Amino acid sequence: xxxxxxxFPVMPEVAGVRLGTAMAGIKKPDRRxxxxxxxxxxxxxxxxxxRNAFCAAPVVVAREHLAAxxxxxxxxxxxxxxxxNANAGTxxxxxxxxxxxxxxxAQLSGVAANGVLPFSTGVIGEPLPMDRLLAxxxxxxxxxxxxxxAWQSAGEGxxxxxxxxxxxxxxxxxxxxxxxxxxxxxGSGMIQPNMATMLGFVxxxxxxEQSLLETLLRETVDRSFNCITVDGDTSTNDACMLxxxxxxxxxxxxxxxxxxxxxxxxxxxxxxxxxxxDAEGATKFVTLQVTGATRRREALDVAFTVAHSPLVxxxxxxxxxxxxxxxxxxxxxxxxxxxxxxxxxxxxxxRLVEAGGRAQAYTEQAGSAVMAREEITIRIDLGRGxxxxxVWTSDLSHDYVSINADYRS
Numbered sequence: 001x002x003x004x005x006x007x008f009p010v011m012p013e014v015a016g017v018r019l020g021t022a023m024a025g026i027k028k029p030d031r032r033x034x035x036x037x038x039x040x041x042x043x044x045x046x047x048x049x050x051r052n053a054f055c056a057a058p059v060v061v062a063r064e065h066l067a068a069x070x071x072x073x074x075x076x077x078x079x080x081x082x083x084x085n086a087n088a089g090t091x092x093x094x095x096x097x098x099x100x101x102x103x104x105x106a107q108l109s110g111v112a113a114n115g116v117l118p119f120s121t122g123v124i125g126e127p128l129p130m131d132r133l134l135a136x137x138x139x140x141x142x143x144x145x146x147x148x149x150a151w152q153s154a155g156e157g158x159x160x161x162x163x164x165x166x167x168x169x170x171x172x173x174x175x176x177x178x179x180x181x182x183x184x185x186x187g188s189g190m191i192q193p194n195m196a197t198m199l200g201f202v203x204x205x206x207x208x209e210q211s212l213l214e215t216l217l218r219e220t221v222d223r224s225f226n227c228i229t230v231d232g233d234t235s236t237n238d239a240c241m242l243x244x245x246x247x248x249x250x251x252x253x254x255x256x257x258x259x260x261x262x263x264x265x266x267x268x269x270x271x272x273x274x275x276x277x278d279a280e281g282a283t284k285f286v287t288l289q290v291t292g293a294t295r296r297r298e299a300l301d302v303a304f305t306v307a308h309s310p311l312v313x314x315x316x317x318x319x320x321x322x323x324x325x326x327x328x329x330x331x332x333x334x335x336x337x338x339x340x341x342x343x344x345x346x347x348x349x350x351r352l353v354e355a356g357g358r359a360q361a362y363t364e365q366a367g368s369a370v371m372a373r374e375e376i377t378i379r380i381d382l383g384r385g386x387x388x389x390x391v392w393t394s395d396l397s398h399d400y401v402s403i404n405a406d407y408r409s
Contacts, residue, residue, distance in 0.1 A: 002163050002164060002277055002278045002282065003276075003277045003278075003279075003282050003283065003284060003285040003374055003375070003394070004277055004285065004374065004375070006164065006274065006277065008152050008155055008164070008165045008166075008167050009167050009168065009169050010148045011147075011148050011151040011152070011167060011169045011182045012147075012148070012169065012171070012180050012182070013146040013147055013180070014146075014180050014181075014182050014203045014204060014205050014245060015146075015205040015245055015247035015248060016039070016040035016043065016205065016245035016246075016247045017037065017038065017039065017040070017146065017182075017203045017205075017243065017245060018037070018038040018144040018145060018146050018150065019035065019036070019037050019038070019144065019145065019146075019150040019151060019153070019154040020035070020036045020038075020139075020140040020141055020142065020143035020144035020145065020150070020153075020154075021034065021035050021036075021140055021143055021153045021154055021156070021157040022034040022136040022137070022139035022140040022143065023136070023139075024082070024132050024133055024135065024136025024139075025129075025132050025136075026082055026083065026084035026085055026122075026128075026129055026132055026133060026136075027083070027084025027085060027122060027123070028084065032153060032156050032157035033082060033083045033084050033136075033157060034080075034081070034082050034083075034133065034136040034137070034139075034140050034157065035079075035080070035081040035082075035140065035154045035157040035158055036078060036079070036080050036081075036105065036137070036140040036141055036144065037078065037079040037080075037081075037154065037201060037203075037243075038077065038078055038109075038144055039075060039076060039077050039078065039079070039243055039245070040245050040246075040247070041075075041077070042075070042245075042246050043075045043243055043244060043245045043246055044075060044208055044209065044210045044213045044243075044244045044246065045066070045069070045075045045076050045213075045241065045242070045243050045244075046210070046213045046214040046216075046217040046241070046242045047062065047063075047066050047117070047217075047239065047240065047241045047242070048217055048218065048221055048239070048240050049062065049063060049238060049239050050234060050235060050236060050237060050238035050239065051234070052234050052235065052236045052238070054088065054089060054236050055088070055236055055237075056086055056087055056088035056089075056090075056094070056120060056124075056236045056237045057087045057088065057090055057094030057095045057097065057098040057120075058087055058098045058118040058119050058120045058237070059236070059237060059238075059239060060095060060098070061095065061098040061099055061102065061117075061118055062117040062118055062119065062239065064114070065102065065113075065114040065115070065116065065117050066117060068114040069114060069115065070210075074115070076115050076116065076117050077109070077111040077115040077116065078105055078106075078109060078111065078115065078116045078117070079116075079117050079118075079119060079201065079241065080101060080102070080105050080116060080117070080118050080119070080137070080140075081118075081119040081120070081121075081157070081158050081199065081201075082101075082119075082120050082121075082122075082128070082133055083120075083121050083122050083157070083158060083159065083160050083186075084122040084123070084160070085120060085122040085123055085126055085127075085128050085129070086120050086121055086122045086123060086124045086125075086236060086237050087120040087127075087128050088120070088124045088125070088236035088237055089124050089125040089236070090125065090126075090127055090128075093127060094127070094128070097127070097128045097130055098118045098120075099113070100130065100134070101116075101118050101128075101130075101133060101134070101137075102114070102116035102117075102118055103116075104134050104137055105137055105141075108137055108138060108141055109141065117241070119199055119237070119239055120237060121158065121160055121186065121199055121235075121237050122160055124236060151167065151182060151184065152165060152167070154184055154201075155167045155184040155186075158184065158186040158199055158201075159186050160186065160188070161188045161280055162186055162187070162188045162278055163188070163278055164278055165184070166184060166185045166186065166271055166274035166275065166278065167182070167183065167184045167185075167271075167274075168182075168183050168266070168267045168270035168271050168274070169181065169182045169183070169267070170263045170266055170267055172259055172260060172263040173259070174206070174249040174251065174256045174259060174260070175249065175256070177248060177249035178248075178249075179204055179205055179206040179248040179249050179260070180204060180205055180248070181202065181203070181204040181206075181263055181264055181267050182202070182203055182204075182267075183200065183201065183202035183203070183267045183268070183270075183271050184200070184201050184202075184271070185199065185200040185201075185225075185271040185272070185274065185275060186199045186200075186275075187199070187230075187275040188230070188275065188278050188279055188280045199237070199238075199239055199240075200225065200239070200240035200241070200268075200271055201240075201241050201243075202240070202241070202242050202243070202264070202267060202268070202271075203242075203243040203244075203245065204242075204243070204244050204245070204248070204260075204264075205244075205245050205246075205247045205248035206244050206245075206246075206248050206249055206250070206251050206260060207244065207246040207247075207248065207249065207250040207251065208244040208246075208250075208251045208260075212251070212257075213242060213244050216242070216260075216261060216264055217240070217242040219261070219265075220261070220264050220265045220268040221240055221268060223265065223268075223269070224265065224268035224269045224271070224272040225240060225268065225271075225272045227272065227300075227389065227390060227391045227392060228272045228273070228275055228276050228391070228392050228393070229304060229307050229308060229391065229392075229393050230275075230276065230279040230280065230282075230393065230394055231280075231396075231400075232304075232308045242264075272392065273285075273392055276392045276393060276394050279394035279400075280399070280400045280404065281396070281397040281398070281399030281400030281401070281402070282394035282395060282397065282400075283317060283374070283395055283397055284316050284317065284373075284374060284375070284376055284394060284395040285374065285375045285376070285392070285394065286307070286316060286375075286376050286377075286378065286392065286393045286394060286395065287375075287376070287377040287378070287390060287391075287392055288303040288306055288307055288377075288378050288380070288390065288391045288392070288393065289303075289377060289378070289379045289380070289388065289390050290302045290303045290379075290380045290381075290382065290388055290389055290390075290391075291379070291380070291381045291382070291387075291388040292342075292381040292382040292383045292384050292385060292386075292388070293382050293384055293385050293387040293388060293389070294384050294385035294387060295385070295387050296387050296388070296389050298335055298382075298384075298385075298387065299382075299387055299388050299389035300389045300391065301333050301334050301335065302330055302333040302335060302380060302382065303380070303389055303390070303391035304391060305329050305330070305332060305333040305334075306326060306329040306330060306333075306378065306380070307391050307393035309325065309328075309329040310396060311325040311328075311329075312325045312326055312329055313393070313394070313395050313396035314395070314396050315371075316371065316376065316395035316396075317395035317396055317397045319368065319371040319372045320368075320371060321347070321364055321367030321368045321370070321371045323345070323347065323352040323353070323358070323362075323367060326345060326347075326352065326353075326378065327345065327352070327353055330343065330345065330380055335382070338382075339383065339384070340356045341355055341356045342382070342383030342384065343356075343380070343381065343382055343383060344359075344379075344380075344381045344383070345378070345379070345380050345381075346378070346379040346380075347367055347370045347371070347376070347377075347378055348370035348373070348376065348377055349370070350362065350366045350367055350369075350370050352367065
């Protein structure tokens with residue numbers, strides 16, 4: 001089940017990036033579950049990872065290898081992603097398996113082991129089936145390609161409970177040159193990123209200096225992947241990588257930087273929103289816009305309090321205009337000195353709350369009409385300041401429970 005119809009975009013090549021997939025049978029036979037992404041020499045690579053204290057073994061190793069590459073003044077040459085098994089909660093054995101994966105791919109491709117970054121997604125607490133994973137690496141390398149088919153296959157190869165592949169692409173004009181930004185992501189449940197998303201991989205042919213690339217990744221992730229939530233759970237395996245191959249125009253002037261930043265934000269936001277549209281069991285795509293806050297963090301706190309409320313989420317699923325649940329969630333958000341008389345809450349174009357209670361013009365018929373929509377916007381004005389934030393979430397359905405109850409079977 002997913003909200004709206006979406007097809008994977010036809011992605012152009014990003015000069016220097018090649019992607020290959022294989023069916024390794026890591027959890028289930030006859031499905032793509034192993035992806036290799038090749039990065040050219042001279043590229044810049046930035047990454048951001050989960051803050052979950054029980055971060056997965058591949059997160060530990062990817063961080064170590066990324067730091068080693070940076071110290072040597074080099075970029076990683078390969079990313080390797082497996083689905084079906086998170087390699088999280090696996091202790092020292094998990095670390096050895098993640099490193100062994102990197103070492104084997106390094107041997108096959110002729111690069112240093114710390115030039116390979118591993119990523120995993122799937123069930124937590126189970127050992128990787130290393131025999132099948134390692135056996136699948138040659139096929140993934142053999143399949144390396146640059147075009148639209150390679151990007152789509154990679155998008156499909158990183159999925160777990162997702163119902164469809166998620167991709168976004170833009171072409172930007174920097175002076176008389178064109179640069180491309182392509183991205184793929186995965187995620188449907190265990191989604192409240194505290195850095196990025198379940199997994200996201202974005203590449204551009206632009207030439208961008210390393211420190212600037214890191215800044216751009218932090219900025220755009222903060223207003224995209226860090227603004228989505230399905231169930232309030234932060235994964236052990238979250239990671240988002242940004243690759244700039246340097247084969248295209250250089251981002252050097254302030255004008256070029258503004259154009260590139262806007263394009264990157266568009267790709268990141270589309271990928272993040274695609275996760276919410278494909279959230280486990282979702283029937284609604286919900287935008288929460290909070291304005292009138294004293295600072296952005298305050299606006300985010302209010303938005304996430306509403307987005308995480310099971311009562312709000314089940315009312316959304318039922319198309320029940322039980323606006324009191326929204327009011328109650330706003331009221332328990334961690335905001336000091338709340339003046340409820342100044343708060344207004346709108347459901348779509350319908351005013352729900354003003355002057356501390358139900359809006360005089362509100363009718364149940366009008367509220368129910370908005371709640372019946374597949375895409376809903378809730379606007380909350382705190383009346384306290386000039387800051388705001390937007391968060392995207394989903395409803396909570398019977399199917400969410402069924403999917404997660406049956407996840408390991």
